[in-house]
Amino acid sequence: MTQAADYYQNNPLIHRGRRLGQSPSAWVRSFACEDLKPLIVCRGPIRKEAMDVYAEMGISHFGILVSEKDSIAYPRALAPELRSLTDSRRVHRVPDYTGASKEERVERINQIIRIAKDNGYDSIFAGYGFMAEDGEFVDAIEKAGLTFIGPCSATQDGAGKKDEAKRTALNVDVSVTPGIDNVTARTLAKKHPSREKLLALVKAEGLDCDPKLRKDQIISLEDLADHILYASYAKGIDLFSVEELCAQVQQEVAAMFTKYPRSRVRLKAIGGGGGKGQRILGAALLTAKKLDDTTIQQAASEAPGLVREILNEVKANGVGDNKNVLVELNIEQTRHNEIQLLGNGDWCIALGGRDCSLQMHEQKLLEVSVTHEGLLAAIATAGAAGKQAEVKALESDLKVLQHMEEESERFGKAVGLDSASTFECIVDRDRHFFMEVNTRIQVEHRVTELCYSLKFTNPEDPDDFFVVESLVEAMALLARHKKRLPRPERIVRFNASVEARLNATDASLSPNAGGVIRYWSKPIQGEVRDDQGISMLNPDTCQFMKYNVAGAYDSNIALLLTTGNDRLESYERLAEVIRSTTINGDNLATNLEFHFGLVNWFLGRNVNAKPTTRFVVPYLTLVGTLKEEANKLDPLFAFVQMKKQYAKRIEAAFPSNPQAARRMSQVLDRKGILITRPMERLLGNPHLLSGWLSMNTKNFRLEKGKIVWLRNPLGVLSETYEFLHMSYRPHKPAADNIWDHDNELLQESLDFYRTLREHFGLARDEYFKLNDILKQEEPQGGFDEDTWGQIRSAHFGYEAGLELLGMLFLIGENVKFWELRVEEDLEITIPDYLTDPDLQARMKKVLVPPPATRADEIVAACGGMYYSQEAPGMPPFVTEGMHFEKGQPLYIIEVMKMFNKICAPFSGTIDKVIMQGGDGTIVQKGQPLFKITPDEIFVDVDPIEVERQTRTRTTEYLNAVL
CATH class of the missing domain: 3.30.470.20 (ATP-grasp fold, B domain)
Known part of the structure; x- marks a missing residue:
């Protein structure tokens, strides 16, 4: 396959761009979407992207939905897209997008549909948030005679609900994660443990069940219970309590712990997504000295509280809500891979993969393409370098990718996929397990569309085709033209x-x-x-x-x-x-x-x-x-102390030339800020320091506790300024720029060594050879004695003080930075100590110290919405007069759609609850919540002692590099 630029260059008549209605081809024009009239009911980057794509497609009648939280005033705009949408008639307002309860959600669905119909919209696009995977919403849209730009309600029901998707996957021979997908059915079957009792329940509650199921003598008790549950959802009633569900989940979790010892279990709400509605339990079993029934039951006892958290987080705790929760084995050594799918109901095509393993709290952070072309290129590069273990690992990934793509297409056809969706898998070395399907476009969809475009070809004429580069556009095309669209061919744009x-x-x-x-x-x-x-x-x-x-x-x-x-x-x-x-x-x-x-x-x-x-x-x-x-070091103090030691060195180096000695001392003075300024920046930001140490791994080695430079430290210093984006640029403010006189000195020194290397015919990386030459007292390279002396003294001056940079390497060495490493087979070794929960919690506070507080109060750890209880109807975590233990939950903060349970950092007694406003109140970071009496008296740290310790530690580092 050719790269995109070559493809377009070699096909000058290709119709590229989104105005299909302007194509000279009648077949291409037949797929124009200018008459589509979509209402965009999502927010964030995808809303702006949809607006841009629709405008480029020639769609002139589109509108957006904004909530009350989306201000239309420019200075406080949460919806900055409004700056480009000047027609206010295309902006429609609702109190919120989904509603806080089931009743409000139904009200909001009806309101959105009413807005669409009253304003002449014929379709609705929900992006990747809010109602994008809400089967009830999609069903209501279809019944109202509107088009949903996304998978239809049948696909939403068959693939969007995690339990149904897992059953479909099993039916079409897709590898799935071990676990239980029908805990609600098991709960109901346990409560009514016979066919007769279940049917009596149907009659007593007046449920609308298929008569054929009532007469079916073969159907299992759990399957019958499952069908009865769906009838109860339609009527809006509960057939069991949350407590009964929690007890059943606890029983299933205990059974999983017994079946899979030394493993954790993941609980997932069937309607969750984006990290919401998931919890993992059983961490204590990974390191438990003894795995007996008591230990297992104790670990499983966490389940009820976690189930309530999950249901609360996904707002599935109302009467009549589907409260099913998946109970799955947590595959510990997992990578999170996903396949981008596109279908029209007849065909389904996989568009490569994405590795989304770099995540935290189930929230993805960095997403990387996984394509056949990219893996083949990596295999070739590794093979040429003789890295056979790496080749084998990459070949394994290629096989897994191929299997995932095959299974995803099979699954997509089974559920009649008629838009964009994502097939998500857990990858464990050379094995993979189907996890779930997201029946929507993903946040990371551009990772795929930057690698592949789609070529749609006229079945009657192979020279008549058009190319689509946007998945948002593809979804609009599918919504407008459905099964008329032929199966596309994927064309490589970029390998990665x-x-x-x-x-x-x-x-x-x-x-x-x-x-x-x-x-x-x-x-x-x-x-x-x-x-x-x-x-x-x-x-x-x-x-x-x-x-x-x-x-x-x-x-x-x-x-x-x-x-x-x-x-x-x-x-x-x-x-x-x-x-x-x-x-x-x-x-x-x-x-x-x-x-x-x-x-x-x-x-x-x-x-x-x-x-x-x-x-x-x-x-x-x-x-x-x-x-x-890094907090223990003071680079300015180190520089001052180093100057004192250098005074003796300079005197010894130039005993008969006081003028040269004075010149060396002056050069060293000039370099103080040049060296310490980037060091202070790195020491003050550990994320920058991590990147700097990683990029300079091959620039030094340690010999008997001493730093040995493997390349010119001046080059490292220059690249450090580049790394920190502080290199000289005239337009930049001084605070973000290397200072003029420092830049002059740095460039002067770099020119000096560049000239010397050229004179001796040395390459840039031959620092050792040049250094050895400059150690010679006898003139080298044809220089006379006087010139050679000047060269050597200049070399001494230019490199003087750069030893301080070695302190940064020593920090890495002392904290075992390089023990977190990549092996030859590409697996990453994580040292055991970095998985210690206590160390993790302590380092979190080191990275961001908690807000300053008095000894007799507890303040909000962060801003957000405050809750005093685990779920509605549950007792508060703490009350006045209650004694609390270290690690005991005190309150919950909901911030940015995630529920964060805040636990006590120490033990004490609640004297008074001073939080005003009750549950749902917005609090600010550092706001006092409780007056308390701690069990232990805290003693403030003496700043004089801290400074003494800093200077002592700094001196130890300095002695190691000089």
């Missing part, structure tokens, strides 16, 4: 792509809502940025407009993507994009620097490495240890 999710999270990746973006640099060449329109300038003033990051929605701000001929090139481009991005504001925290460190970690190891879903937390813990150690 990668996406970083820019989220409103702090350095520990905890949500950080409420900040304001005041500036965002422009995208650079090769960057694909989906940012909801935040970077759009004010249409009247052409100035950047501030944007409020709200806690009402998920934490995603934007998606940053790059492409490449291979994964290495796509990662290098992403590193450059992130390095060049400046985003700042008030109370603003993002994961931009986390991504920079992470991407450079892989660039410094191997971009083809196979991280599992367990990777990010240990990696983040390791970064925390860097921060903890």
